[in-house]
Structure formats: structure tokens, C-alpha cells
Amino acid sequence: MSPDRDQGQTRADGRDRDHGQDRATAQDRAMGQGRAVGQDRAMGPGRPPANRSRMSRGRGFVQQLVLLVSLVLLWLMLWDSITVVTVVTGIVLAYVITRVFYLPPVVLSGRFNVWHALVFGLWFLYSVLSASIEVAWYAFRRKAVGAGSVVACDLRTSSDLVLTLIADTASLIPGSIIIDSDRAMGMLYLHYLDCDSEEKVRKAKAQVYYIEELLIRTLGSHRDLAALRARPDPLTETEGGRS
Numbered sequence: 001m002s003p004d005r006d007q008g009q010t011r012a013d014g015r016d017r018d019h020g021q022d023r024a025t026a027q028d029r030a031m032g033q034g035r036a037v038g039q040d041r042a043m044g045p046g047r048p049p050a051n052r053s054r055m056s057r058g059r060g061f062v063q064q065l066v067l068l069v070s071l072v073l074l075w076l077m078l079w080d081s082i083t084v085v086t087v088v089t090g091i092v093l094a095y096v097i098t099r100v101f102y103l104p105p106v107v108l109s110g111r112f113n114v115w116h117a118l119v120f121g122l123w124f125l126y127s128v129l130s131a132s133i134e135v136a137w138y139a140f141r142r143k144a145v146g147a148g149s150v151v152a153c154d155l156r157t158s159s160d161l162v163l164t165l166i167a168d169t170a171s172l173i174p175g176s177i178i179i180d181s182d183r184a185m186g187m188l189y190l191h192y193l194d195c196d197s198e199e200k201v202r203k204a205k206a207q208v209y210y211i212e213e214l215l216i217r218t219l220g221s222h223r224d225l226a227a228l229r230a231r232p233d234p235l236t237e238t239e240g241g242r243s
Contacts (some may be wrong), residue, residue, distance in 0.1 A: 068094045077172065109159070109221035116217040123214065124169060127207075131174040135193065146196035150179065153208045154234060155186045156227040162215050163188070169211050176204065202235060209234055 068091070075090035076082055138145050157163055160183065167178040170190055180189040192204040216224045231237070 064098065067098060071097065074168065077168070109219055109224070111221070112219050113217060116214060117219075120214040120218055123210075124173075127173050135174040138194065146194040146200075148191055148193050149195035149201055149204070151190050151192055151195070151201060151204045151208070153188045153190070153205055154237075155188060155208075155212055156231050156234065157212060157216055157220060157224045158186065158227070159221060159224060162212070162220055162224065165215050166208065166212050169215075170208055173207075176207075205235060 071094035072087070072090040075093060076086055079086045155163060155166065157166075163181065163183065163186065167181060167188055170176050170188075171178045175193040176190050178188065179191050181187065182189075188208065190204070190208065192200070195201055195204055213228060216228050220228070
């Protein structure tokens with residue numbers, strides 16, 4: 001056999017080996033992709049990663065803890081006393097309520113402003129003190145107390161937590177009490193003592209809207225903050241709420 005034929009045969013064998021290696025590599029890649037796809041299918045399309053599951057569990061624990069603390073604080077406010085008995089009974093009742101009765105999830109906004117919380121706390125203490133003196137004066141003055149009024153407030157918040165805090169805060173200030181709420185429409189209905197004129201009705205509404213503003217700036221969501229900017233003064237709107 002001539003040298004040229006030997007070299008041609010060698011080149012052909014080399015090309016065959018190269019093609020064989022390429023085919024083997026392509027098959028390996030296809031098998032690897034198939035295994036990866038199979039693993040993805042085994043995991044399921046909607047299965048969250050492990051770190052996301054841990055974050056969800058941690059967020060759920062924080063939300064449940066906030067709910068328990070809020071219920072205990074509400075219990076202490078109802079008793080108007082902080083003792084070992086009231087604290088222990090509040091914790092037990094809060095645990096039983098959250099385990100036995102169905103409650104909607106408490107959705108937190110993920111933000112908390114310390115400065116606005118301090119402003120809210122100081123304003124609340126001042127309002128309770130001044131309203132207590134005013135209501136006590138009604139019992140001693142000779143002039144009769146004016147008729148009360150039921151005031152409807154069209155709130156700007158879409159948070160159940162903020163709406164509940166508004167109702168609790170307004171009810172804790174002497175002279176006003178929450179009588180009804182419309183969660184779907186975001187309405188609060190309160191009864192105010194000595195509220196027999198248009199000016200006093202506007203003053204009562206202004207108090208509720210100011211409570212809402214303070215709470216939104218303290219722990220409201222970005223959606224609530226946007227609604228607050230869109231409706232800075234609900235008292236200037238037409239009758240029935242939004243213009």
C-alpha cells in the first residue's frame with residue numbers, strides 16, 4: 001500500500017473518531033439535560049425553594065406573634081389593669097382564640113416609623129387626658145349636654161389591622177365609641193357625645209382622620225401612603241366620601 005493511501009486511511013479514521021466523540025458528547029449532554037428536566041418535574045412546577053419556605057415560615061411566625069401581642073394588649077386595655085393575673089389570662093385567651101377560632105391572616109406592611117409612632121403615642125395621651133377632663137366637666141356644669149351624633153367616616157386605608165387600630169384608638173378616647181364598621185367599604189361609624197352641630201361633626205370626623213393619618217404614617221403600607229397622598233383632606237370631599 002502506498003504512503004498516500006496510508007495517510008488518507010489515517011485521516012479517515014481520525015475523522016471517524018472525532019465524529020464518534022462528538023456524538024458521544026452530544027448524547028451525554030442530552031442525557032444530562034433529560035436528568036435535569038426530570039429533577040425539575042419531580043420537584044414540581046410550583047414548589048418553592050427551601051430558603052423561600054423558611055422565609056415564609058419565619059414571616060408567618062412573626063405575624064402570629066404580633067397578633068398574640070395585640071390581643072393581649074387589647075385584653076389589658078379592656079380591664080384597665082396590668083397585673084400578673086390579667087397578663088396571664090390575656091396570654092391564655094389569646095392562644096386559645098388563635099387556635100380554636102378562625103381568624104383572617106394579619107397582613108403586615110413590613111414598615112414601622114419610630115418617629116411617627118412617638119408622635120402618635122404623645123397625641124393619644126394628650127387626647128385621653130383632655131377628653132377625660134372635658135367629659136368630667138359635663139357632670140358639674142349647669143348647662144345640659146348637647147345631643148350626640150353618629151358620625152360616618154370614609155377611611156383611606158385598605159388594611160384590616162389599621163382599621164381596627166383606628167376603631168380602638170377612637171373608642172379609648174372619652175366621649176366617643178365605635179358602634180359599627182363596614183370592612184368592605186372602609187367605613188367606620190362612631191357615636192360622639194355633645195355633637196349637635198355641623199362644626200362639632202366636622203371636628204369629630206377630623207379627629208378620626210387624624211388618627212388614621214398618624215397610624216398610616218407609623219405602620220401603614222405603601223398603598224395606604226399613596227391613598228393618603230391622594231386624599232389628604234377627606235373633609236373637603238363631597239357628601240358620601242370620595243368626590
